Amino acid sequence: MSDYNDQDELAARRRNKLKLMSFDSDGKGFVESEKPKETFEDVAGLEEVKKKIRLNFILPLQQPELFKAYGREAGGSLLLFGPPGCGKTFLARAVAGEIDASFVHIELQAILSMWSGQSENNLHDIFEKARENKPCIIFIDELDAMGGSRNQMRQHHDRMLVNQLLLELDGIREQNEQVFVIGATNTPWYLDSALRRPGRFNHLVFVPPPEETERETILKLKLEGKPVHSLELARIARETKHFSGADLEQIVKDAVEAAMERMLNSGNLEPITQDDLKRAAKSRKATTLEWFSTAKNYATFSDANQDYRIVLDYMKATGLKL
Amino acid sequence: MSSMTNAEAIDVRYSRISHLIGLKRYKEATEEAEALLRDEPEDDQAYALLALIHVHTEQYDAALHWSSESLKRDPENRLAWLVRTNAYHDSEKLDKALDAATEGMRVDPYEPHYYFIRANIYLKRGRYAEAKSYIETALDIRPNNAAYMASLSYAEALLGNHAASRQHAREALNLSVESDTTFLILAWSAEQRGDYEENLNMLKEAIRLDPNDKQIREAYMEGLQKSYKMYRILLAPFTLFKRMKPWQVLLIWLGAAIIFRPLLLIFIIVYVLTHWLTKLLVHVKLFGWSFKR
Structure with a gap:
């Protein structure tokens, strides 16, 4: 567990009063559900990412006087980007778990309902709700769906929603201490450039695919409770370079299916074998490769601010050539 | 949704699909379109939208299949004809694209894209004067379209009218500086005029806006070579x-x-x-x- 994580009784009591708010199925209203239980301890690896989040999000809230000395206040925004299926959503939930904050989760379906007929007032209501429930994290998953480039938008209404988002983010900066906004996107290059100005989503954090040891841990977690036969997961992890967490989950599903097929033939409980996993891994390609190919183009040809330099560095460090 | 009529609810679903296409979220758009077709299996517009998604993902055979399904249900579905014309054009079946454009123009005579497609085909075939005339018609219908204006600049360059080409290039940039297609066409126009510096500048803008477009990337690298x-x-x-x-x-x-x-x-x-x-x-x-x- 992190050194910074409050574990005292007071924190535990506060934690009980916090709530997670998400949208109902129509995306029109809030429903409350349980607060995220995940913490950074549950996030395998990503040490650099966690360090950056601690420094910008968690510590200013836990030790405000220390940060005030540097002119820093708790609050602000963070943009997580990277290939799909690499744990951006999970990471955002873990941040909420770490700082005992309410968590408003805006998903693609809710964003789409705003686009189709609902007004930008809905967005304002979300931010108001967050301000009433401080400390609060507003997590906008698939941020590009809400904050896409206004130049590419045909409808006036679409542009208004981006304007509203900008307004709310500026509101956060000026008045709303302890309201945090985390955005996540697979395609940061589609975001409106105004969203990236200081005070808005100016902390850009790259969430890469899991490393070898993390892949092993993920495989272990996904296989937990299933019948297995002397597996060498380190080997599978070694052979699944660049695979995302979602890819690894799919490999385990394929292996389970293979074992179940054998079970149907033999009538006995058949364990998942090393061969099942190996075959499943061989039959799949890392879905992150397509993302890296696109990201490389943006990093090489369209990166005046060097925002995606980190992606090229990552590719170089891991020997990924596309 | 309960207060909406069925037709209004379907309109909302169309706009969700269109919006997802605009966001380049083709997987989600396909899921939405398929879900709509499960509920409304005879909806010609849903088939046309599915065809549109496939044009965007460059799956032209599938786009032709779904557009024909749409046209079976409504032979005058405007989007289906437009998608069909684009699918043939983008897959280099130019004669079929011309036939589809003729049909499309019959059901939707004020759709400027048909004139633009025709112009593109005639530019490829070296029939520059005819191409210019089609672009001018497209611009009559939609005078503020930067890509059409850039095409006029290109046609003039190919016809050797360099002063007119430069003038239309300026007009195109006045209309939009955020369209990769416009910049790409303006780059071709500049190259045709022998203006390699402007060619490279236009390509730099095009690639900044859409570095993931293979045609733009190749043109940019070639432009660098030509520098x-x-x-x-x-x-x-x-x-x-x-x-x-x-x-x-x-x-x-x-x-x-x-x-x-x-x-x-x-x-x-x-x-x-x-x-x-x-x-x-x-x-x-x-x-x-x-x-x-």
């Missing part, structure tokens, strides 16, 4: 050949081979060397000394 004067000089005869008929090219090659054979061989060797050297320089400039194994 080397030596390469441009050696490329000049080949550029000239492109404008000639095949028999003319063959005749010139034969004549040159008979009269200046050693000179011709030296020219070819120097050209090949320059081509690869400039290609290497461009690669190093963009990607450093790293090569795909």
Whole structure:
């Protein structure tokens, strides 16, 4: 567990009063559900990412006087980007778990309902709700769906929603201490450039695919409770370079299916074998490769601010050539 | 949704699909369209939207299939005809694209894109005056379209009217500076006028806006190559050949081979060397000394 994580009784009591708010199925209203239980301890690896989040999000809230000395206040925004299926959503939930904050989760379906007929007032209501429930994290998953480039938008209404988002983010900066906004996107290059100005989503954090040891841990977690036969997961992890967490989950599903097929033939409980996993891994390609190919183009040809330099560095460090 | 009529609810679903297409979220858009078709299996617009998604993902056979499903249900579905024309055009089936455009223009005579597509096809076929006339019609219908204006600039350049081409290029940029297509067409126009500096500037803008477009990437790399004067000089005869008929090219090659054979061989060797050297320089400039194994 992190050194910074409050574990005292007071924190535990506060934690009980916090709530997670998400949208109902129509995306029109809030429903409350349980607060995220995940913490950074549950996030395998990503040490650099966690360090950056601690420094910008968690510590200013836990030790405000220390940060005030540097002119820093708790609050602000963070943009997580990277290939799909690499744990951006999970990471955002873990941040909420770490700082005992309410968590408003805006998903693609809710964003789409705003686009189709609902007004930008809905967005304002979300931010108001967050301000009433401080400390609060507003997590906008698939941020590009809400904050896409206004130049590419045909409808006036679409542009208004981006304007509203900008307004709310500026509101956060000026008045709303302890309201945090985390955005996540697979395609940061589609975001409106105004969203990236200081005070808005100016902390850009790259969430890469899991490393070898993390892949092993993920495989272990996904296989937990299933019948297995002397597996060498380190080997599978070694052979699944660049695979995302979602890819690894799919490999385990394929292996389970293979074992179940054998079970149907033999009538006995058949364990998942090393061969099942190996075959499943061989039959799949890392879905992150397509993302890296696109990201490389943006990093090489369209990166005046060097925002995606980190992606090229990552590719170089891991020997990924596309 | 309960207060909505069924027709309104379907309209909302159309706009969700269109919005997802606008966001380039084709997987989600396909899921939405398929879900709509499960609920409304005879909805011609849902089929047309599915066809549109497939044009965006460059799956032209699928786009033609779904557009024909749409047209089976409503032979006058405007989107289906537009998608069909685009699918044929983008897959280089130009005669079929012209036929589809004719049908599309019958059901939707004020859709300027049909004129634009026709113009593109005539530009490819060297029928520049006809192309220009179609672009002008497209601009009559939609005068503020930057890509159409850029195409007019290109057509004028191909017709040798460089002053008019420059004027239309300026007008296109006044209309939009955020369209990769406009910049790409303006780059071709500048190249045609022999203005290599502007060609490269336009390509730089195009690639900034959409570096993931293969056509733009290739044009940009070629533009960088052409920024080397030596390469441009050696490329000049080949550029000239492109404008000639095949028999003319063959005749010139034969004549040159008979009269200046050693000179011709030296020219070819120097050209090949320059081509690869400039290609290497461009690669190093963009990607450093790293090569795909």
